[in-house]
Amino acid sequence: MSESIGESRNQASHNMFESRSSNQYGNSAGIEVRNLSYHYGKMQALDAVSLTLSNGINMLLGPNGAGKSTLFSLLTGLKTTSRHNVKGVRIKTSTKGAAPKPTCEISVRGVNLQNTRTDIMRSMGVVFQQSTLDLDLTVQQNLLYHASLHGISPKTALRNIEDVLLTLSLNNKLNAKVRRLNGGHRRRVELARALLHKPSVLLLDEPTVGLDIESRALIIKHVRTLTEREGLCVLWATHLMDEVTSADNLIVLHAGQVKAQGISNKLCAHYQVGSVAELYRQLTANMEAL
Amino acid sequence: MTPMTYLYCMNGIVKRDVLRFLQQKTRLLSVLVRPLLWLVVFAAGFRSALGISIMEPYSTYITYQQYITPGLGGMIILFHCMQSSLSMVYDREMGSMKVLLMSPLPRPFLLFSKLVAGAILSTFQVLIFLLITRLVGVEIELMGYVYAVPAIFLIAFFLSALGLMLANLITQLENFAGVMNFVIFPMFFLSSALYPLWKMQEASMVLFLICQFNPFTHCVELLRFALYGQVNEIALGVVFTSAILACSIALITFRGRS
Structure with missing residues (x-):
């Protein structure tokens, strides 16, 4: 086609x-x-x-x-x-x-x-309609992969991952395999991934x-x-x-x-x-x- | 973008593919079982039927097991690369490919990194296979391993690019199995993996010519010579040129599709 x-x-x-005035969010x-x-x-x-x-x-x-x-x-x-x-x-x-x-x-x-x-x-950070996480990898491995695709060093990536997971109340899921997460947690991981590179x-x-x-x-x-x-x-x-x-x-x-x-x-x-x-x-x- | 940015990216892509591979333990097992069956069962059965006379790079008469070992190494790479391309089609259908494509780094570099990851995994698998072949009496000198590693890597890079090229052309996952039958089996059987080409020449001149034009024949010969610490220049030239060609077509067709 x-x-x-x-x-x-x-x-x-x-x-x-008119859309929202520019000074509302900076x-x-x-x-x-x-x-x-x-x-x-x-x-x-x-x-x-x-x-x-x-x-x-x-x-x-x-x-x-x-x-x-x-x-x-x-x-x-x-x-x-x-x-x-x-x-x-x-x-x-x-x-x-x-x-x-x-x-x-x-x-x-x-x-x-x-x-x-x-x-x-x-x-740009994106959360797609369809889940795009790697089910066989852990939350941390998924996020590290995304960070590497943005050229972020593993050291910086680990720091960012910790921060973003904490704000999304996912810090206890760091080493959990995505396959074992429920739908809500998976979606939050996708959001965390979208925010990882700020x-x-x-x-x-x-x-x-x-x-x-x-x-x-x-x-x-x-x-x-x-x-x-x-x-x-x-x-x-x-x-x-x-x-x-x-x-x-x-x-x-x-x-x-x-x-x-x-x-x-x-x-x-x-x-x-x-x-x-x-x-x-x-x-x-x-x-x-x- | 600094060189380190690219290095982190390639490292991440390779690491992810290695992790995925290690998660699938049955995949490694199946990769090794297929060629070992050929080596232990098929080669034993055909040992007396297919006598191998003295030919380059061999300096004496060799067993059939010894002859088909490079071919079976090539088979491992061929199957692994095609399976990798299948997983790329799957990733594309499932949406996982979007994560890769959303990277700010140039797409050709991302795909090149994928090919490198595939080549590293293939090299690792073939080395394990070559170590196992010692159990059935296939002896390889240390220099053979040293020469084999870059040869395997180059072959795997070429076949990965070929797999990516096919993955780009395939629009639906269901079509992949059919295409594989038209690629893997003809490539493997119309090569010097299982029988020397002079035997094929005796049987049919047409088939002999097809075998000679088949790049997989040159992959097998490159590995065969490498295992004896030698370089087959013609094979090296053909595989190198084919790798560049396949990589270029894969990158162009991928950009076209995306």
Whole structure:
């Protein structure tokens, strides 16, 4: 099946409301996507998607087949075109700090994608929808492997592992084989892995699916605390409306298009609905009927 | 990115593959059982049927066990490399490959490290096999081991790259077994692993020519000469060139797929 990314004339008209002000979590930073289209053969997976994600939690809501995973694959560089060009994509990354570090702005057309990818991957942590832990290895071995892939020395990695496992209440699981962990612990290990190299951008693809209430609550709490403390830019794809708070930047993606983007409570007010669930139903109703 | 960054990364990839291999004890056992069966049972049965005359690198008449030992070493590498590529297809289907691909280091380097890991594991397995063959009377001089290690590593690197190339071409896990039948068995049987090529020439000129063009024949001959402390320049040239070619194609096709 041929895959390609194309530029569309469609625009950022979906951004009906301003995203969170940049000073809420420090200097503005995050992910910027402009007019991103992607199709598998004749099937349009993403249609002129434009997103501006500032620091803080950015909730991505969308039904199955909305294009969330394709978007994640493009942002993480797992999908590219055969010509190694990503048309219309600009991803900005920077880390928190008093003085803004030079922003890495990428306009891939005609630019070396390899260099671009390196910069992006260094500042990005990802929890994939599907578990990607090595079941036969211990928690420590899994994390050390990830650290080595980021070129972190074993000594530094061990220190980071200790810190991150402690904050996720997993320090007693260091030498446990992943196969012996329950679903909640595995998910937390994946989150620990995503945070190990201290990223400034965190992509979470349905990280709480299939977890019990307690595990979900722990992950949500930890990510929110960390986001506020470290000034992370988090893109959190979910089906679960109750994970969205009124202050979150909300993006509703449906049939490959951004149906709405803005602060959750402002969007609800604009559409005159009482909850995110109602908003979601309203924005996706027409397409569901088809 | 400093050289140390790359070193940590390669070290991590090799260590992870070694750990995974050590976790699967039955895998090591099965890797050794197959060639040992050939050596102990098959070679015993065919010992009288297949007389081996004096030929390079041998300076005298040798037993059939002695003749097929390099071929069986090659068989271990071939099976291990193909199994590794199968696990890469599995990793890709299960999503584990994403972890590797999310590394900020260049993908060709990551894949090169995977090939190095595969080559190290293969070298380790063949050395164990060669030590065991002493029990059935196959004698190898110390210099033979010294020459064999780099030869095995180069062969394993080539076959790992070939396996990666195949893994890139295979879209579904289910297709892998079929492809293996079209790769492993023809490569093994159409080589000098089990019989000298002059015997094949007597039987069929066409098969003889195919055997000569089969890079695995040169892998076996490289190892055969190395075990006697010698270098077969032609075999070395063919295996080295094939390794570069297979590695380049594997990296290009992988980038295309990703």
